[in-house]
Amino acid sequence: MTPGKTFDVRWLIAGLLGLYGAVLTVLGLTDSAAEVAKADGIRINLWIGLGLLAVATAFAAWAKLAPQGRDGS
Amino acid sequence: MTGTLNLGAVDWFLLAVYFGAIIAIGITTKRAVHTTGDFFLAGRSMPAWITGLAFISANLGALEIIGGAANGAQYGAAAVHFYWLGAIPAMVFLGVVMMPFYYSTRVHSVSEYLRRRFNNQTHLLNSVVFAVAQMLLAGVNLFALALIVKLLIGWPLWLSILLSAVFVLAYITLGGLAGAIYGEVLQFFVILAGLIPIVVIGLHYVGGFSGLREAVQDPSLLHTWQGTAPGHWTNPLGDWIGLAMGEGFVLAFGYWTTNFAEVQRSLAAKDLNAARRTPLIAAFPKMALPLFTVVPGMIALVIIPKLGQPGGPTYNDVIPEMMQRFLPNGVLGIALTGLLAAFMAGMAANISGFNTVFTYDIWKPYVVRGRDDRYYLKAGRYATVAGIAVSVAAAFVASEYNNIQNYIQLLFSFFNSPLFATFLLAMFWKRVTPWAGFWGMLSGTVAAATAHLSAYHIGWFYPGGQVGPHDTINAQMANFYGALFAFVVDVLVTVAVTFVTKPKPVAELAGLVWGLPDPDSPDAHEATVRQPWWKSPVVLGCIILALTAGLSVWLVVAV
Numbered sequence: 001m002t003p004g005k006t007f008d009v010r011w012l013i014a015g016l017l018g019l020y021g022a023v024l025t026v027l028g029l030t031d032s033a034a035e036v037a038k039a040d041g042i043r044i045n046l047w048i049g050l051g052l053l054a055v056a057t058a059f060a061a062w063a064k065l066a067p068q069g070r071d072g073s
Numbered sequence: 074m075t076g077t078l079n080l081g082a083v084d085w086f087l088l089a090v091y092f093g094a095i096i097a098i099g100i101t102t103k104r105a106v107h108t109t110g111d112f113f114l115a116g117r118s119m120p121a122w123i124t125g126l127a128f129i130s131a132n133l134g135a136l137e138i139i140g141g142a143a144n145g146a147q148y149g150a151a152a153v154h155f156y157w158l159g160a161i162p163a164m165v166f167l168g169v170v171m172m173p174f175y176y177s178t179r180v181h182s183v184s185e186y187l188r189r190r191f192n193n194q195t196h197l198l199n200s201v202v203f204a205v206a207q208m209l210l211a212g213v214n215l216f217a218l219a220l221i222v223k224l225l226i227g228w229p230l231w232l233s234i235l236l237s238a239v240f241v242l243a244y245i246t247l248g249g250l251a252g253a254i255y256g257e258v259l260q261f262f263v264i265l266a267g268l269i270p271i272v273v274i275g276l277h278y279v280g281g282f283s284g285l286r287e288a289v290q291d292p293s294l295l296h297t298w299q300g301t302a303p304g305h306w307t308n309p310l311g312d313w314i315g316l317a318m319g320e321g322f323v324l325a326f327g328y329w330t331t332n333f334a335e336v337q338r339s340l341a342a343k344d345l346n347a348a349r350r351t352p353l354i355a356a357f358p359k360m361a362l363p364l365f366t367v368v369p370g371m372i373a374l375v376i377i378p379k380l381g382q383p384g385g386p387t388y389n390d391v392i393p394e395m396m397q398r399f400l401p402n403g404v405l406g407i408a409l410t411g412l413l414a415a416f417m418a419g420m421a422a423n424i425s426g427f428n429t430v431f432t433y434d435i436w437k438p439y440v441v442r443g444r445d446d447r448y449y450l451k452a453g454r455y456a457t458v459a460g461i462a463v464s465v466a467a468a469f470v471a472s473e474y475n476n477i478q479n480y481i482q483l484l485f486s487f488f489n490s491p492l493f494a495t496f497l498l499a500m501f502w503k504r505v506t507p508w509a510g511f512w513g514m515l516s517g518t519v520a521a522a523t524a525h526l527s528a529y530h531i532g533w534f535y536p537g538g539q540v541g542p543h544d545t546i547n548a549q550m551a552n553f554y555g556a557l558f559a560f561v562v563d564v565l566v567t568v569a570v571t572f573v574t575k576p577k578p579v580a581e582l583a584g585l586v587w588g589l590p591d592p593d594s595p596d597a598h599e600a601t602v603r604q605p606w607w608k609s610p611v612v613l614g615c616i617i618l619a620l621t622a623g624l625s626v627w628l629v630v631a632v
Contacts, residue, residue, distance in 0.1 A: 007101055009123060009255050016094050017262055020087060020407060027083060027403040034403035040278045044270045052266060062149040 010063035018056035024049030077227040084406025088537045091410045098255045112249035113429040119346035125354025128338040130257035134419020143388035145370020148309040149294025153363045158321040161257025163329035165614040176348040178584045183333040184434045191510035200434035206485040207427035211420045212467025213478040218416035246457045247368030253425045260414040267411030268365040274399040275372040288375040300342040319553025323560040327493035334426035334458045345596040349610040356617045428456045490556040491517020494563035503586045506574040513567030520562035524555035
C-alpha cells in the first residue's frame with residue numbers, strides 16, 4: 001500500500017468543487033441587485049457555481065468509470 | 074485598498090471547508106506512509122495527471138500570482154515572456170530530454186545526481202545551499218502571506234504566520250510528499266475558480282480585449298517582441314539577447330530543470346513515462362496562465378487610478394484591489410481561499426523539497442550513517458518541524474527589516490543562475506571531471522554576484538544607453554544578462570578544469586550521461602512498450618512548442 005493508492009483524489013476534487021458549486025449556485029440565484037451590480041451586471045456566483053458543478057460531475061464520472069489502478073493514466 | 078474585504082459568513086464557510094479538506098488529506102495519507110520512499114517520494118506511485126497538476130501548482134504560489142499580475146501592470150503584454158519564453162521550452166526540455174537521467178537512475182533528489190555524477194564536495198555544496206534556500210524562501214512566502222492577510226482580512230502579521238505554519242506542518246509532517254501533492258492538486262482548481270471571476274468581470278468592465286487594447290495608453294505596454302533591438306531597445310524588458318538567451322535559456326532552464334522543489338513532483342510519478350509527461354502536462358495550464366495574471370494586471374492599470382505611482386496602490390495590490398472591487402460574497406470567499414491555499418502550497422513545496430534534501434543528502438550520507446529506514450523516516454519528520462520553525466523565524470525577521478526578502482531571493486539567484494550550465498555539461502559530455510563540476514558551479518555563482526554589482530555602472534542596461542544621474546536601470550534586463558554571464562563563466566571554468574583533472578571511469582557513469590545507457594536500468598522494459606501518441610513525450614513536446622510559438626506570433630500580429 002503506497003500513498004498514491006490509499007484514496008482516489010478525484011473523489012476529493014469532485015466533493016470539494018461540488019460543494020463549492022452548490023453553494024455558489026444557490027447564492028447566485030438569490031443574489032441581490034447590488035451584488036449583481038458589483039460584478040458589472042454579471043451573475044458571477046451563478047455562472048462560476050454551474051461551472052464548478054460541471055467540473056465536479058466530470059471528475060466523479062471519471063472516477064466512477066475508470067476506478068483507480070485501471071485508469072491507465 | 075480602502076479597508077479590508079467585506080467578508081460574509083458564506084466566505085468563511087468556503088475557507089473553512091478547504092482547510093478541513095487539507096487536514097483530512099494529511100490524516101488519510103499518513104496511514105500509507107511506512108518508509109522513507111513513501112514519505113519523501115510518495116512511493117513513486119502517482120499517475121501523470123496528478124504529478125503534472127502538482128508540478129504547476131508548486132510554481133503557482135501566491136507570490137507568483139501576485140507577482141504575475143504586478144508584472145502585467147508594470148511591463149504590460151511583455152510579461153507573457155515569463156510564461157511562454159521563460160518556462161515552457163524549459164519544461165519541455167525537462168520532460169523530453171532530462172527526466173530519464175533523474176528518474177531511471179533512482180536518485181532521490183537533484184543533488185544526489187551531482188553526487189553520482191561528480192563527487193561529495195559538489196554534492197554537499199549544492200545540498201546545503203538548496204536546503205538553506207528552501208527554508209528561507211519558505212519564510213519569505215510566509216511573510217508575503219501575512220502581508221496579504223493583513224491587507225485583506227486585517228489580522229496581525231504574527232497570527233497569520235503562526236496559523237499557516239501550523240497548517241503546513243500538519244499536512245506535510247503527516248502525509249509527506251503525497252500530502253503536499255494532493256494539497257497542490259486541490260489548490261490548482263480552487264485558485265483558478267477564484268481568478269476566473271476577476272478576469273471575466275474585469276474584461277467585461279473594460280469592453281473585452283479590444284476595449285483593453287484601446288484603453289492602454291502607453292503603446293510599449295502592448296509590445297512583446299517589438300522594440301527589442303540590441304543597443305536601442307524600447308521594450309519594457311530590454312533587448313532580445315537578454316530575453317531569449319538570459320531569461321528564455323539560462324534562467325528558465327536553470328529553474329525548471331534543476332530546481333528540486335519542482336523536479337521532486339515528477340519523481341513521485343509511477344513510471345518513467347509518467348515522470349516524463351509530468352512537466353509536459355503542466356505546460357498546458359502554464360500556457361493559459363497569462364490570461365489569469367498578466368491580463369488582470371493590464372486591466373488594473375486601466376481602471377485603478379495612480380497604480381504603481383507615488384501615493385497610489387503598488388503593483389502588488391492588483392489582485393487584492395480587483396477582488397475588493399468586483400467580487401460579491403461567494404466567489405470572493407473562493408478567491409481568498411485560493412490565494413491563501415496558493416501561499417501554503419508554495420511554502421509546502423519549499424518544505425517538502427527541504428526535508429528530502431536534508432535527510433537524504435546531508436543527514437544520511439554525512440552525519441549519521443547506516444541506520445535503518447525507520448530512523449530516517451523519523452529524521453525526515455523532525456527535519457520538517459525544524460525547517461518550518463526556521464522559516465517562521467525567517468518570516469519574523471523579514472517583518473522587522475525592510476526588503477530583506479528581496480536580498481534573500483537575490484542571494485539564491487546567484488547560486489541558481491549558473492546551475493543549468495553544470496547540468497548541461499554533466500549530462501552531455503562524459504569527460505567532465507568531478508572537480509570541474511565543483512569549480513564550475515562555484516565560479517558561476519561568483520560571476521552572477523559580480524554581474525549584479527557591476528550592472529549599475531553599465532549604460533547598456535539604461536533606457537537611452539547611458540547612465541544618467543536620474544535614470545533608473547532596467548533591472549530585469551540586467552538580471553537576464555547577469556544570468557547569461559554566469560552561464561558562460563561556468564562553462565569556461567568547467568571546460569578548463571576538465572582538461573587538467575582526472576575524469577571518472579566510464580563504468581561509473583552508466584545512466585548518468587547521454588550516450589552511456591545503463592544496461593541494468595529498472596525502466597529498460599518500458600522501452601519495448603509502444604505508447605499511443607498522446608502518451609509520447611516527444612509528440613506532446615512538439616505540440617506544446619508549436620502551440621506556444623503560434624500564440625507568440627499571434628500576440629505580435631494581433632496586438
